[in-house]
Amino acid sequence: MALKGGELISLIHSFSLSHGDPYVGTFAERLLSHVTRPFYDMLRQWIYDGELADPYGEFFVYEQSEDEINEAALANSNEGKGGATSVWEDKYKLNEKMIPTIITEEFANKVFLIGKTLNFIRYGCGDAAWVDKYSKEASKELQYGDTANLEQSIGDAYKTTMARLIDLMANKFKLFEHLQALKKYLLLGAGDFIAVLMESLSANLDRPANTQYRHTLTAQLEHAVRNSNAQFDSPDVLRRLDSRMLELSHGEIGWDVFTLEYKIDAPVDVIVTPFGSKQYLKVFNFLWRVKRVEFALGSTWRRCMTGARGVLGTVSDKVGSDWKKVRCGIAEMVHFIDQLQYYILFEVIESSWNELQEALHKPESTLDDMIEAHAKYLNSITRKGLLGSQSTDFTGQLHELLKTMLAYKDAVDGLYSFSVAEFTRIQEQAARIETRTAAGRWGLTERDTSSPDPFSNKRASRSDAGSPFPPPLLNIGDAGNGEDDVLPALRKRLAHLIKDFRARITILLGDLIHQPDHDMRWLAMVMNFNDVYQPKRRHSHRRDKKREKEKETPAAAGTKSVSGKSGSYLAGKS
Structure with missing residues (x-):
């Protein structure tokens, strides 16, 4: 050779x-x-x-052909690598x-x-x-x-x-400025901007996803920029910030499809690669959903606290005990959301950001060092941020918890509407008594007490915008249309949701406690600092449910455990 x-x-x-x-x-x-x-x-x-x-x-040193470069780029994207694009990584090889x-x-x-x-x-x-x-x-x-x-x-x-x-x-090319902007807008570091954006978008995003329009979202984004400290960022950064909608699917609302986007151009895309941009989008979508739940619970909590001094105080004899339980449930959920946000935003993102800054500003650092440092940063915030664990599906658990909290919020809104309707009934009854008394008559007649029920089919069928109890909230489980059906159904729904929430929390805490990362174990500790919950791992939870099922049906369980001649013996003996 x-x-x-x-x-x-x-x-x-x-x-x-x-x-x-x-x-x-x-x-x-x-x-x-x-x-x-x-x-x-x-x-x-x-x-x-x-x-x-x-x-x-x-x-x-040799130069790869275009086909080899394309194959290498495809392989990197399939493997989910956070490395550089083909311009830097794959054009020349050793x-x-x-x-x-x-x-x-x-x-x-x-x-x-x-x-x-x-x-x-x-x-x-x-x-x-x-x-x-x-x-x-x-x-x-x-x-x-x-x-x-x-x-x-x-x-x-x-x-x-x-x-x-x-x-x-x-x-x-303002690399550090772009990284800072990604942290502020896609990792929710700019709290005032996110708060204004969520407040201005909430009415639009509550509607179905197919009724959302790009120009409306863009206008609200510009409004949030003008009314927050984001207005002081450079025009180049604000030009790259945009809002868009994810792909629609049946039954979704605006909250599920809204997302922010920050455009990265060459040559900065060698460090913030297309794969890296997807990771940023993944973290934003999760944090945005957490913020949405926090916003919803906060709105409901303020309504409850304000109503306690007015409407809810008037009907405390009928639903007072229910509201005490509801306030405890909401406080429990708010505590969970606050601890989760603090952990992700500060213990994970802020800590990883400091490590990234140290790595980027090292003397004699190379572009490869920067690429590696940024890939490590993204890996850290996704893995420690409960979005990239291979052993445990924390993402699925958290999404189910967030869904449960939103359902609980809707049920609380239903209880509030019921309380308002009850308050209205009491006020109307008092007004009729006062009217009859002023006319020289005493009390109420049978005709007065048989006034239209605010929970009747007739009232529910009207599309009256001023109705104190919106018709959709009447369809709860097996509830009928009358007052006697709605309140028990609301109570049952609220009790079921808070029980489901606590059961999911115990499993999440059990999985967190057994993680090798000390930050994840710390999160479990702060979420359960007073030992309210009894952490339980997922597999042990399944075993307990199986045992309970076997206890409920001992005969069936015993039959299944017997095979061959034993099975025929049981049949013959019976």
């Missing part, structure tokens, strides 16, 4: 080092100074111009077989990185003028045997090119 390039240099170099005949060794050493000239010419052009002049494939033994592997890696960086500065960053100027000023003749000069040239080229690329990323 014919050898070429680096392989041939390595073979001749081996003769100069270890051959027993001194004449052969001297000849090989003399031969190397001639054989290595093309190699050093390619090396010089690579480390000073960022161009690969290797028509016969003799250098240890061929370890062609690395000559006259240089070390570490030296070859540094050379590979220098040329790749210069090429990226020229074509990816559009700064060919700087590369040409640098090449004219720094270019030196390289030759075999001048080891000291070669090492110094490589060291100087490495420092200069890395510093230039980091400077371009930081100042020209």
Whole structure:
């Protein structure tokens, strides 16, 4: 097999080092100074111009074809990697077989990185003028045997090119500003902006998803920007921020399809890759749903506290005990939401952000270091943020908990509507008594007491916007249309939901306690700091349910456990 390039240099170099005949060794050493000239010419052009002049494939760096680059990019996306795009990662590769033994592997890696960086500065960053100027000023003749000069040239080229690329990323392309914007808007770091946005969008997003319009969402986004500290961000950042809707599916409402988007252009997309943008979107959608539940519970809590001094106080003899239970249930859910948000926003995102800043601002950091640091940052906030655990489906558990809390909020709204309707009935009855008393009559007649029931079919069928008890809230479980049917159904619904919420909490806490990450275990501790819940792991919960089922049907369970002759014996004996 014919050898070429680096392989041939390595073979001749081996003769100069270890051959027993001194004449052969001297000849090989003399031969190397001639054989290595093309190699050093390619090396010089690579480390000073960022161009690969290797028509016969003799250098240890090679350029991949377009098909290979596309295949590599597809493989990276399928594997869910957070690495760089093909422009940086896949355009050039290192061929370890062609690395000559006259240089070390570490030296070859540094050379590979220098040329790749210069090429990226020229074509990816559009700064060919700087590369040409640098090449004219720094270019030196390289030759075999001048080891000291070669090492110094490589060291100087490495420092200069890395510093230039980091400077371009930081100042020209505003990398750090974009990362800060992603944290503020997609990771909900700008609390005032998110609060204004949610307040202004709430009325629209309560409607079905197919009634949402892009221009309406965009207008509300601009309103939130103008009425929060977001207005002081640079125009370039605000230009990249946009709202859009996810794909629609049957039965969804606006809350389920709304999302924010932050557009990233080249060359910053080498660090914030398309895969990374999807991770940001995934975290935003989860945090947005948590914020939505917090907003809904907060609105209901304020209504309850305000009504306690008015409407609810008037009907306390009938539903007072129910409202005490409801307030306890809402407070329990608000505590859970607050602890979950604090953990994700501060213990996870803020902590990971500090680590990212330290990694990005290290002296002599390379673009590869930045890519790795950002990929680690995204992995940390998704894994520790309960969105990327492979062993336990925390995401599914949390979504079910959030769904339960929203259902509980709807049931509480139903109880409030019932209380308002009861208050209205009492007020109307008092008004009739006062009217009859003023007319010189006493009490109420049977005709007065048989006034239309606010819960009757006639009242429920009217589409009266001023009705104190909206018709849809009457359809609760097996409830009928009368007052005697609605209140028990509401009580049953509320009791079932709070029981379901607590059962899910115990399983979540049980799974968190057994996680290897100490931050997740800490979350379980703060959620249950007074030991209200008894943590239970998912599999043990299933075993307990199975045992309960077997206790309820002992005969069936016993029959299933017997097989063969025992089965026929039981049948015969019976």
